[in-house]
Amino acid sequence: MSKILHKKQLSKDVFLMRLYAPLIAEERSAGQFIILQLDDDYGERIPLTIADADMKEGSITIIFQVVGKSTQVLSKLKEGENIPTLVGPLGRPTHIENFGTVVCVGGGIGVAPLHPIAQALKNAGNKVITIIGARTKDLIILEEEMREIADEFIICTDDGSYGRKALVTEPLKEICEREIKPDMAIAIGPPIMMKFCSLTTKPYDVHTLVSLNTIMVDGTGMCGGCRVNIGNEVKFVCVDGPEFDGHLVDFDNMMSRLNSYKDIEKSHMCNLDKQFDAKILEVS
């Protein structure tokens, strides 16, 4: 059981929560994730990256976007309420060392897991070039935090409502074309973004890490639901990842697997909307 210490809405569908989890706060490293569950009997297991931790407070920070029933219910919980199941930290930590110059690309909610990694890379002495992007201005999160770390900072939106009107791959390509090309890139965001970032850096031979958020059940290497094709091998995101060489990931297969339950989830969401509508009616 884990208490919600603090909750903040970052944008229309994006929320930040600090959860009391002293053991996880102590053990976690950049790149790792937790799994939470809102009901011990009937809840589903949701993997979420750890955005930050405060050992003094014994807390971890999660940032999540409302995408389905469970995240919607999670977003309605209040400070002081408890999350019944929280387990972690899971996955392998990011390998951090001084690589030289690293481009950190974050898309939408992906900026949340990127932040601790960018911070750790900076602390290790890397020059950090940051690109963050979103569909529109309202969906940009952690701008100030990311700006603070970056040696060079680029922000872009698909619709041009803020920063440069571009997809993140455009500035990424320009950076790869520079006289001194970056030593590494790390891209975290929607699968389609990570796919195209990897395709962008490939011709320049810039090693590119991506962090995959696949369907998972146990998260400890038992169910195999999170398997992905990496080069010619099958890997499990929960114990072999979540970070992989973007140039080897079979993104198309991963994306189709992410849609395994789309029809079922849709009907769940509809039911939930009905419930909420009914509640609103009751109240009014």
Added chain:
Amino acid sequence: MGHLSAEELQNKAKLILEDILAKEEPLKVKDRMKIPSQIMPQQDEFARRHNLDEVTLGLTLEQARLEAMRCLQCVKKTCVNDCPVFIEIPGFIKYIADGDMQGAVDEIKKVSLLPSICGRVCPQESQCQLNCTVGKALKDVDKGVAIGRLERFVADWERATGNIRIPEVKPETGKKVAVVGSGPAGLVVAADVRREGHHVTIFEAFHKLGGVMRYGIPEFRLPNDIIDQEINTLSKMGVEFKTNFVVGRTRKLMDLINKDGYDAVFVGTGAGLPMFMGIEGENLVGVFSANEYLTRANLMRAFDRENSDTPIYKSKNVAVLGGGNVAMDSARMAVRLGAEKVYIVYRRTEKEMPARIEEVAHAKEEGIDFLFLQNAKKIIGDENGRVKAIECLRYELGEPDSSGRRRPVVIPDSEFTLTVDTVIVAIGNGSNPLISQTTPELNVNKWGNLIVDEKQKTSVDKIFAGGDIVLGAATVILAMGEGRKAAAAINEMLVKSDTAVKN
């Protein structure tokens, strides 16, 4: 398997029992051999395709006494020797025959705390019952004394009384033992170590206890309330449980000893990484490991589509690849989840299938179609990356291989297509990589299983291991047997360290 109703079976048993009890003289061997082997009452084979209720209903009291009277009370107890935990089998059976059920319970519980589980899921036909004299005489292992059913009967009898005796715990020693994993091996270690007065903490990665008995074995074979009951007993003995705790990640294994002051650790983390066939199309949408399919349905309650938030695939035609108990469980679960056609695809014949005969029989009764001497060659997807068929090959049996079973040999150009939308791969598990990944001090073999000595001790002092993490995929009772050995070694070590300190 029986098609008589529970009531009919009971009436028959009652008449025979009355007859026997009316006689003055004690039963002779000849009389005992004449008592018919008692048929297990079970749920209607059509009704049960739509529910998760237990399939076998358990012997009635009269049936149990009759079955117990079939035991010849041999002097040479092959059954005890063939039991991984050495239960005094003729002893507890005699109590049942005499109608002293409490006596039977007490006899079993001297060595096994988990009879309601073992009585259900142990493969008795290849252990205690294998060399039963009665079965030998009748030339049919299934006609031997039904030891498992009797064990289950007394455990259920005790549960029904609502008065389960809590085993005695010796005075606190002040020693602390950590048990990693709450599956069958871990529970046995916890019980045996706690009885000696040591403090025991069980760490479980999931939110519910029981390990494979909870997430893997379906409720129609092992109901959850039985697992809860066994865990409740441990809890009353003073065992402490920590769920949502992944040793290796939430806390390093070595930290349990070096920082948290545990005097010994038992690692029973079970099987991990499901194996796949390595064929084309295995990552298509609609292909699941048996682990994932069963975990969703069992642990995450996806069977209850109305209430559970965990989705499970809606299938029409399912192919299960493999021939073990897990394959049977997956196929039978798929039937219960509404699949119209379920195939078990196995490349050898029924004779070589590792699944229990009883499970195979139940699967057949539930309408599952067995495709023997066939195997998937590739899985074919549609334009959306979803399974639409499998391409199979036909086999014939050749010379015996290293396992003694005749090797299946592919018949050239025998390809054919089977239309399915779901494929469940049930061909076994590798070892769980988490502990070895995060505890490099531990020696593992080339398959990633922990290496232990004859006392279940690993390469690191104070750390013991047992169950599937050592054995690879095995059975509940073998895990329990390893747990028993490990617990004895831990208890011995803790006493020794005590004497060493005093000296």
